[in-house]
Amino acid sequence: xxxxxxxxxxxxxxxxxxxxxxxxxxxxxxxxxxxxxxxxxxxxxxxxxxxxxxxxxxxxxxxxxxxxxxxxxxxxxxxxxxxxxxxxxxxxxxxxxxxxxxxxxxxxxxxxxxxxxxxxxxxxxxxxxxxxxxxxxxxxxxxxxxxxxxxxxxxxxxxxxxxxxxxxxxxxxxxxxxxxxxxxxxxxxxxxxxxxxxxxxxxxxxxxxxxxxxxxxxxxxxxxxxxxxxxxxxxxxxxxxxxxxxxxxxxxxxxxxxxxxxxxxxxxxxxxxxxxxxxxxxxxxxxxxxxxxxxxxxxxxxxxxxxxxxxxxxxxxxxxxxxxx
Amino acid sequence: xxxxxxxxxxxxxxxxxxxxxxxxxxxxxxxxxxxxxxxxxxxxxxxxxxxxxxxxxxxxxxxxxxxxxxxxxxxxxxxxxxxxxxxxxxxxxxxxxxxxxxxxxxxxxxxxxxxxxxxxxxxxxxxxxxxxxxxxxxxxxxxxxxxxxxxxxxxxxxxxxxxxxxxxxxxxxxxxxxxxxxxxxxxxxxxxxxxxxxxxxxxxxxxxxxxxxxxxxxxxxxxxxxxxxxxxxxxxxxxxxxxxxxxxxxxxxxxxxxxxxxxxxx
Numbered sequence: 023x024x025x026x027x028x029x030x031x032x033x034x035x036x037x038x039x040x041x042x043x044x045x046x047x048x049x050x051x052x053x054x055x056x057x058x059x060x061x062x063x064x065x066x067x068x069x070x071x072x073x074x075x076x077x078x079x080x081x082x083x084x085x086x087x088x089x090x091x092x093x094x095x096x097x098x099x100x101x102x103x104x105x106x107x108x109x110x111x112x113x114x115x116x117x118x119x120x121x122x123x124x125x126x127x128x129x130x131x132x133x134x135x136x137x138x139x140x141x142x143x144x145x146x147x148x149x150x151x152x153x154x155x156x157x158x159x160x161x162x163x164x165x166x167x168x169x170x171x172x173x174x175x176x177x178x179x180x181x182x183x184x185x186x187x188x189x190x191x192x193x194x195x196x197x198x199x200x201x202x203x204x205x206x207x208x209x210x211x212x213x214x215x216x217x218x219x220x221x222x223x224x225x226x227x228x229x230x231x232x233x234x235x236x237x238x239x240x241x242x243x244x245x246x247x248x249x250x251x252x253x254x255x256x257x258x259x260x261x262x263x264x265x266x267x268x269x270x271x272x273x274x275x276x277x278x279x280x281x282x283x284x285x286x287x288x289x290x291x292x293x294x295x296x297x298x299x300x301x302x303x304x305x306x307x308x309x310x311x312x313x314x315x316x317x318x319x320x321x322x323x324x325x326x327x328x329x330x331x332x333x334x335x336x337x338x339x340x341x342x343x344x345x346x347x
Numbered sequence: 348x349x350x351x352x353x354x355x356x357x358x359x360x361x362x363x364x365x366x367x368x369x370x371x372x373x374x375x376x377x378x379x380x381x382x383x384x385x386x387x388x389x390x391x392x393x394x395x396x397x398x399x400x401x402x403x404x405x406x407x408x409x410x411x412x413x414x415x416x417x418x419x420x421x422x423x424x425x426x427x428x429x430x431x432x433x434x435x436x437x438x439x440x441x442x443x444x445x446x447x448x449x450x451x452x453x454x455x456x457x458x459x460x461x462x463x464x465x466x467x468x469x470x471x472x473x474x475x476x477x478x479x480x481x482x483x484x485x486x487x488x489x490x491x492x493x494x495x496x497x498x499x500x501x502x503x504x505x506x507x508x509x510x511x512x513x514x515x516x517x518x519x520x521x522x523x524x525x526x527x528x529x530x531x532x533x534x535x536x537x538x539x540x541x542x543x544x545x546x547x548x549x550x551x552x553x554x555x556x557x558x559x560x561x562x563x564x565x566x567x568x569x570x571x572x573x574x575x576x577x578x579x580x581x582x583x584x585x586x587x588x589x590x591x592x593x594x595x596x597x598x599x600x601x602x603x604x605x606x607x608x609x610x611x612x613x
Contacts, residue, residue, distance in 0.1 A: 175358065176411070178367060
């Protein structure tokens with residue numbers, strides 16, 4: 023835990039981010055560090071506040087999902103705020119805001135981040151500053167920290183800086199390796215089904231799927247590129263623009279082909295959020311076959327699952343990704 | 348310090364996952380919420396007895412209170428289904444949408460909202476909304492574009508479309524209740540039975556009071572000759588059926604079977 027107090031000057035940040043990630047053990051009951059010491063490690067030696075473009079400063083929250091003292095945690099977050107006011111007044115010339123205002127900003131930021139994530143939009147640090155933090159820019163570090171704490175304690179979500187270069191954040195589930203919970207509700211967002219169809223096609227092919235191949239598959243669902251669908255709307259726009267924008271798919275021109283053709287690949291977000299085993303289970307369901315009907319893919323999925331288990335050892339009830347409750 | 352805090356519930360991973368998923372979906376119907384609750388228990392605490400939904404939600408809400416958010420329960424206006432959404436109590440604007448839509452799109456929504464509230468039926472026609480496109484703030488929007496934006500609102504469950512007319516989705520009513528009452532205090536309509544915000548409903552032709560369809564269903568459930576609760580005149584409209592979740596499940600199954608039997612629609 024002490025690494026986190028080595029707070030954030032840019033060059034160290036990437037290192038710190040990876041350290042914090044390694045330390046976050048999702049779902050481990052009985053977090054070793056009591057709340058009191060966490061507050062101590064989070065109080066940083068004061069470094070002058072940097073302007074936002076230079077300093078996406080976030081110390082990631084210490085993981086404590088197993089703790090039961092949530093009212094205590096929120097109290098502690100408030101106390102922490104009060105404790106921080108003392109050191110900052112000496113360095114910063116404008117009058118620091120009341121702790122209650124910082125807490126309120128943290129709540130606004132929490133909501134902002136939750137809604138952005140709900141819409142599967144990119145959470146961009148400059149947007150956060152512009153839309154929410156505003157004139158409290160100089161205190162964005164403590165606001166961010168409190169927001170991260172609340173998100174972890176109440177929602178079990180990890181506010182993580184995914185790219186220092188583009189200053190993008192994302193909300194990652196801290197409870198378990200990403201699981202397609204949506205599947206638990208059998209009348210889920212139809213978008214997921216559509217996306218899964220395309221991702222499975224790409225996965226089974228083992229390489230990019232040409233747009234024509236994708237449309238052949240979608241035709242089975244009654245979807246055509248030129249027809250507006252009652253649920254999906256403009257399907258072509260959805261898969262070539264919106265899913266791409268959300269990083270679930272990549273849509274690229276096939277090189278050296280005339281007339282121009284395009285193909286789809288898995289996007290970075292899909293790789294992060296969806297496991298190969300989930301794809302195999304999806305395929306098994308749709309085609310009513312055993313997942314081993316795709317032997318090499320199934321083997322890949324098994325290997326990935328093993329690697330994930332080794333990376334996140336947890337003792338849980340057996341997961342049913344596609345539980346038919 | 349602990350003495351200051353009111354009795355608060357305790358968050359476990361079951362509650363956290365529940366909140367995450369509720370947030371992901373935005374709004375959920377009661378049957379889905381129950382299934383979701385069961386799923387969360389199964390993943391994290393499969394041996395525990397599943398708490399009654401109302402208590403479960405109240406427990407979570409007691410923790411959310413200090414964050415000024417709440418799991419709110421509402422009822423769809425057309426067929427009386429209970430719905431749930433995570434709502435921000437601190438804001439009174441349409442700020443949940445503000446982060447997803449451009450200035451001119453938000454303004455289009457405001458214009459549509461105003462037309463819906465002013466209307467007698469609770470519906471605003473597509474034509475009337477699109478005619479206001481020139482008055483929008485921000486970047487100039489063409490009618491074609493505006494049609495697409497309206498569809499986006501429908502997809503995101505802010506509006507419902509029926510035969511070319513638009514009304515508010517149950518979710519929008521849940522989340523914007525306060526905003527609507529404050530912004531349109533004179534035009535806003537209220538149900539005579541539940542005193543809740545009313546967009547769609549039935550009205551008495553004599554005295555003008557209005558009631559939600561599900562409220563009408565419940566109020567007149569036992570009576571063979573419905574009379575207006577206010578002026579006692581004969582109630583001229585057809586009384587709908589009370590929402591029955593059991594019956595709903597059966598018809599829900601047959602509805603989904605209509606699609607191709609080969610591939611399940613996920």
